[in-house]
Amino acid sequence: MKVTIIHSNGRKENTWEITQMFRYQLSKYQKIEFKEHDLSSEFPYFCTGCHNCFLHGEQTCPHFQKLQPILEDFLSADGVILDSPVYCMDVSGQMKSFLDHLGYMWIAHRPRIANFFAVGMAISTASNGGCSYTNKTMERSFEYLGFRRWYHLGVLKSEIEEEKTRKRVVKAAKKFYQTMLNKDEIHPHLYQQLFFQIMKKKILSADQLSLDRQYWDSKGWLEGMKPWKYE
């Protein structure tokens, strides 16, 4: 089993500490291969808005080479953990930039089958509040990338050392682990299935030469196959 952790700021403090607690709890269940990436040092790039990923392929993104090693671990994991401190009631700029770079893999474009067989976890910490907004931003990406399930954990920095926080982390890790074990048997959310059907109609009316259309064609999704089913 493989779990990839994407940290969004280089500070090894509050958010890092909660994520490490979560990682430790997960490691109690079985030997898990963990991969960790730090966006602030490995991927400090803004999306330039060139649209190259959508129109000409992800390889033409100006940051493709830097994104690739992170994506390899993202797409080969059974579980992906995204963490972020709350900055002005939302994710850090680094995390938002990273998520923007994944837009071409949303269900509306060229979703990756691997994501339909992965479980997501959003973790955030704050001084006073804003974890739910922050987690929602990361969870929305999990949802539209096609993740089978996703969960969240938000902790105030004043609560990090408290026993109730440890218990919350234990409970969240158990849920995340159990879902990873059973993910192939779990149905995707109804909304994701509906959204896929709506996008199928849109793609069918798109230019035959568009990358998205060719991609959906190559997967058989325009003829009734589904990305969340082993065929």
Ligand SMILES: Cc1cc2nc3c(=O)[nH]c(=O)nc-3n(C[C@H](O)[C@H](O)[C@H](O)COP(=O)(O)O)c2cc1C
């Ligand atoms: C630019 C910036 C904006 C912040 N905005 C908020 C906020 O909106 N709400 C809040 O409760 N804490 C806010 N904080 C505090 C951090 O979310 C909090 O200290 C967090 O635990 C820091 O995580 P870290 O130690 O992993 O960096 C902000 C901190 C910074 C640097």
